Each structure stands twice: as structure tokens, then as C-alpha cells.
Amino acid sequence: MTQKLQEIFTQFLENKPIFAQRAALTISFTPETIPHREKQIADLGRILAPALRGGKPSNVFIYGRTGTGKSLVSLFVCSELKKAAKGNDIKPIYINCKMKKVADTEYRLLAGLLKELGEDVPFTGLPTDQLYQTLFKKVDEKEQVVLLIIDEIDALVAKTGDEILYNLTRANSELKKAKLALIGITNDLGFIERLDPRIKSSLSEEELLFPPYNAVQLQDILRQRASLAFVPGVLEDGVIEKAAALAAQEHGDARRALDLLRVAGELAERAAEAKVTIKHVDAAQDKIDQDRVLEIVKSQARQSQAVLWAIIQATEGKKAVESGHVFDAYNKICIAHGLKPLTQRRVSDLIAELDLFGIINTKVISRGRGGRTRLISTNLSSLTLTKLKNTLMEIFI
Ligand SMILES: Nc1ncnc2c1ncn2[C@@H]1O[C@H](COP(=O)(O)OP(=O)(O)OP(=O)(O)O)[C@@H](O)[C@H]1O
Ligand SMILES: [Mg+2]
Incomplete structure (x- = not known):
């Protein structure tokens, strides 16, 4: 055990370093200049x-x-x-x-x-x-x-x-x-x-x-921090642009952009790679999403977790399902786990809340003769979905 751990440490020290000052990409760091403000x-x-x-x-x-x-x-x-x-x-x-x-x-x-x-x-x-x-x-x-x-x-x-x-x-x-x-x-x-x-x-x-930052402004903010944070030359061309573009899509969030760059660097470091690439930025995006989703889901009340579990079960293998199927799946989960089923109205509120968190998507569609129903789909990468399923399975074992 100890030997294995020592090997990990030795290996780490043998790899070329990625970060010069990782702290420059963390929230506690105060930058010297504040561009675009x-x-x-x-x-x-x-x-x-x-x-x-x-x-x-x-x-x-x-x-x-x-x-x-x-x-x-x-x-x-x-x-x-x-x-x-x-x-x-x-x-x-x-x-x-x-x-x-x-x-x-x-x-x-x-x-x-x-x-x-x-x-x-x-x-x-x-x-x-x-x-x-x-x-x-x-x-x-x-x-x-x-x-x-x-x-x-x-x-x-x-x-x-x-x-x-x-x-x-x-x-x-x-x-x-x-x-x-x-x-x-x-x-x-x-x-x-x-x-x-x-x-x-x-x-x-x-x-x-x-106002939110646009992608070009985020690039400037990232460049300034990256020059302190990384060993010169380790960032592949396009990495800053990619992180800025992803964060700009999100809603112009500089914290998100900095997180993406930091996590991309950490992933490269852990994989003992010499350069941070666009691939690492994509993986960082996935990882940050995963962490966020899992954190939200774990902090939810049991009823909300049951509704999400129902949505995941009902959408399995499908693009989207009507809310009726979700209610059915939800009721089954309640019976199986001794939960008192909530009214459809309360369940709809919980569905709307999950939508607000960005975990699922809902869309109201009309269905002939003025009837309306809600279409529900999950809004997660397959990797995040798998992790989420494991988490919910542990909860509803
Ligand atoms: N123009 C900028 N130049 C350099 N760094 C910036 C700039 N804007 C934001 N940052 C960095 O982005 C992160 C988020 O900024 P800050 O905490 O000020 O956001 P906020 O608007 O207060 O967000 P929230 O509403 O979530 O509290 C911080 O790490 C900050 O240093
Ligand atoms: Mg703030």
C-alpha cells in the first residue's frame, strides 16, 4: 500500500509540471488588474x-x-x-x-x-x-x-x-x-x-x-491569469479560446471560465500529459457539470430525489416522455420505498424546480382539442447521467 502510494508521488514528481502557480486560478486569488470593468x-x-x-x-x-x-x-x-x-x-x-x-x-x-x-x-x-x-x-x-x-x-x-x-x-x-x-x-x-x-x-x-462577459472579454481575463498559473508553453493553442467560449455560452461567467481552465490543467497533470489540450477543457466541462449536478441532487429532499429518479427511469432509452409517465414511475417508487406520494401538483412543482437547476428540460406541448401536456427530458451528458444513476440507486437501494 505504502509502496504504491510512494510510487504515485515519485511519478508525480518525475512528470513535467503543468502549474507554476495554480492558486492564480482559484477564487481566493485577487488579480492585479480587472479588465473589462x-x-x-x-x-x-x-x-x-x-x-x-x-x-x-x-x-x-x-x-x-x-x-x-x-x-x-x-x-x-x-x-x-x-x-x-x-x-x-x-x-x-x-x-x-x-x-x-x-x-x-x-x-x-x-x-x-x-x-x-x-x-x-x-x-x-x-x-x-x-x-x-x-x-x-x-x-x-x-x-x-x-x-x-x-x-x-x-x-x-x-x-x-x-x-x-x-x-x-x-x-x-x-x-x-x-x-x-x-x-x-x-x-x-x-x-x-x-x-x-x-x-x-x-x-x-x-x-x-x-453585464455578462462575452467570449473575447473572457479570453483576456483568462490570458492574464493563465500567464501566472501555468508553466510557459504548456497550453495548447485554442485552449483559452475554448474555455472562454464554453463559459460565454453558459452566461458570461468568469468564475466558470477560470474553473474550466484550472480543472483542465488538473486533468492534464493527473494524466501525466505534457500539455493542456482542448480535449482537457471538454473533459473539465463534463467534470464540473457532474460535480454540480451531483451536489445539487444530494442536497435535495427525498421527494425531489424520487421525482428525479422517476424521470430518469421513465426516459430510459427515450428522448423525452410525457409527464403522465413520470407520475406513474414516481408513484411506483413511492410504494417501493414507503414514501407518501405527493399530489400531481406538488410533483409538477418539483419538476419545475429540477428544470430551473438545469438538470432536466421541460416543454409544454398542445395535444389536440386544447389539451396540453409537458414533455420531459434529461439534460445531461451520458457520463453525468451514469454517475447520477449510481448516486440515486445508492439512495433508493
Ligand atoms: N474582469 C475581471 N478580471 C479578472 N478576474 C475577474 C474579472 N471578473 C471576474 N473575475 C474573477 O472571476 C471570479 C468571479 O468574480 P466575482 O466573485 O467578483 O463575481 P460575482 O459577480 O461576485 O459573482 P457572484 O454573483 O456569483 O458572487 C473571481 O475569481 C474573480 O477574480
Ligand atoms: Mg460575488
Whole structure:
């Protein structure tokens, strides 16, 4: 056993290296320049600049699809602003509401903010009113501009409601020396419309849209990172273009493009190949899809897994099936596994959800005399489908 493992390690060290600095393709890496976001950077800079003279910048609402550079640009502009502030006190505070335990409750978030400001409060126990008072007092201790960057703000509202935003947007009326500006960020494009109108108008005094990157822009972003990440010469011609094209099809997601390139490199490294090729990029796409699909499916409730299992069984060997066949297969699974069958309506909701995740496709077709039915098919490569089947079989053993 040990010997085998040692052989693997020796072999690895004998192979020519692919990566010079793999970290340059991971999410924790901050690039030196941010191509194709010049406008957003300048706009956000202008909006926040009044903080340099101690004024209160407008609250900003930043939105755009995933991987369009919202978090990166916001952090970059705030840290540059802090550098430029010289005498004046500017304090950016960044919170990501998707992070577990950060913003699960109003209490947690307020306690977290206070901690950032150097005030420790107990994890539970105090009335939230008191926390707000302590927070405002702490912020107001000196003349400063606090920039509160609330990333993934939709997750905060989903978990705690919008009360907290209402209270924070009202904070300035309580402050005498300090100012507080909010920068809310989301990739949920319908979020702002769903907000209470009073909160909406104060949160989005300014709005900034981050459009998706196109394939050419993604190439520039990838080239910059690839030159740091890979040993010179290991990327075959066309690899960057391929990764950029795939990510652009997805929806212009830079994170996806970087992941594709990193995973392609890892696959080449594991196969002890000297070059990263287009073939590796295709395989990377498959692998990332697989990981994503399996992760989603594993985290679903048993009923949703049963519906997916029914769809897979009903579509076996066919391109698509009508929803009736799926219901039949679903009912059989319920009986076999002691699940209480849901109503057709609930099952339809679960089917729609699987469609939203991109795991299946559904299409409504008319069938004579005004009758309509839904055609359902899976939306996965054969490799992903096989892995998924194995996973579901383990669940419904
Ligand atoms: N213009 C760019 N230049 C260089 N790297 C970029 C650029 N835009 C995005 N990236 C990189 O792509 C990844 C995703 O960017 P970021 O996290 O800012 O996206 P986001 O819009 O906040 O996405 P989400 O909505 O999913 O949070 C990061 O690793 C970031 O460094
Ligand atoms: Mg982000």
C-alpha cells in the first residue's frame, strides 16, 4: 500500500509540471488588474468619492449575474478608496451573507458588524434593539465614513427578512459624527423589485449593472491569469479560446471560465500529459457539470430525489416522455420505498424546480382539442447521467 502510494508521488514528481502557480486560478486569488470593468470601477469610484471629504456617499445597489466581477470590483474600489483617504477615516466592512453563520439571523449579523468595529458582544441573549443602539454608538464614536458592503444581500433577506435593511438605511438619522453608506450586491436579478418600496428607494439611490462577459472579454481575463498559473508553453493553442467560449455560452461567467481552465490543467497533470489540450477543457466541462449536478441532487429532499429518479427511469432509452409517465414511475417508487406520494401538483412543482437547476428540460406541448401536456427530458451528458444513476440507486437501494 505504502509502496504504491510512494510510487504515485515519485511519478508525480518525475512528470513535467503543468502549474507554476495554480492558486492564480482559484477564487481566493485577487488579480492585479480587472479588465473589462473599467466603467463599473469608475462609476463606483465616483459614487463613493464623497467619502474622501467625510460626506455620505449614496447607497449603491449592484446587480448582475454570477461571475461578472461584482464582489471583486466592490472590494477593489473600497480598498483603493481607503488608500486615497489619507487623513479622513474610511472604514469598509465586507460581509458575505451566503457564508454560514454570518447572517443567519439579524442578531448574528449585528454581532458580526460590531465585532468588525472592535466591539465584542455575546453570541446570543441581548435584545436586538440594544444591539442597534450599540452599533450606532460605536460607528458614531469618531468622524468616519463606514462603507457597509453587503454581498449576496438576497440571502440575508431570505434568511432574516428585510427589517434589518430598513433599520440600516435609517441609521444616518441617528448618527452625529459618522456616516454610513450601504453597498448591496446580488446576482438575483428580481431581488430589488421584490423589496418593500421604502427600502428599495433608499438602498438603490444608485444602481450599477454588471453585464455578462462575452467570449473575447473572457479570453483576456483568462490570458492574464493563465500567464501566472501555468508553466510557459504548456497550453495548447485554442485552449483559452475554448474555455472562454464554453463559459460565454453558459452566461458570461468568469468564475466558470477560470474553473474550466484550472480543472483542465488538473486533468492534464493527473494524466501525466505534457500539455493542456482542448480535449482537457471538454473533459473539465463534463467534470464540473457532474460535480454540480451531483451536489445539487444530494442536497435535495427525498421527494425531489424520487421525482428525479422517476424521470430518469421513465426516459430510459427515450428522448423525452410525457409527464403522465413520470407520475406513474414516481408513484411506483413511492410504494417501493414507503414514501407518501405527493399530489400531481406538488410533483409538477418539483419538476419545475429540477428544470430551473438545469438538470432536466421541460416543454409544454398542445395535444389536440386544447389539451396540453409537458414533455420531459434529461439534460445531461451520458457520463453525468451514469454517475447520477449510481448516486440515486445508492439512495433508493
Ligand atoms: N474582469 C475581471 N478580471 C479578472 N478576474 C475577474 C474579472 N471578473 C471576474 N473575475 C474573477 O472571476 C471570479 C468571479 O468574480 P466575482 O466573485 O467578483 O463575481 P460575482 O459577480 O461576485 O459573482 P457572484 O454573483 O456569483 O458572487 C473571481 O475569481 C474573480 O477574480
Ligand atoms: Mg460575488
